[in-house]
Amino acid sequence: MLWLAAYLPVLPLEVFSRTLPVGGPLAVTVREGGFRILLCNDEATARGIRPGLAVGAAQALAAGLRLVARDVDAEWAALQRLAAWAGQFFMDLETAESALFYRPVGALGRVFMTIETTAFRMAA
16 A cells, blocks of 8 residues: 655644744754753754754854754644644545555545656656
8 A cells, every 4th residue: 555644854843834933043952961952943054053962062162142942742743733734635544643644545646646757757
């Protein structure tokens, strides 16, 4: 059986896009053997911030770095809203843990596979 999946690896960062002002370095933190950076925006990355970096080191690298704790509940709510929207296309959509939703594609999958096959032929 074929499955269609949407993987949203920066969802923990994107859930803050509506609630925080735009601009400036921003990082999402988690507590894993101390507080560490989980994800950061492009401005923070440009200042040397990387996932896994200790929060203290990140603050030393980027003055004005905004730190927000990961909000798993907000991520789950966003994923549920996305799944509800996608439900208009798929009747039996399922959600999985960690920013992923998936479903068996059936006939719709054959349409996507035809498009993909055509694109590969055109690129060759």
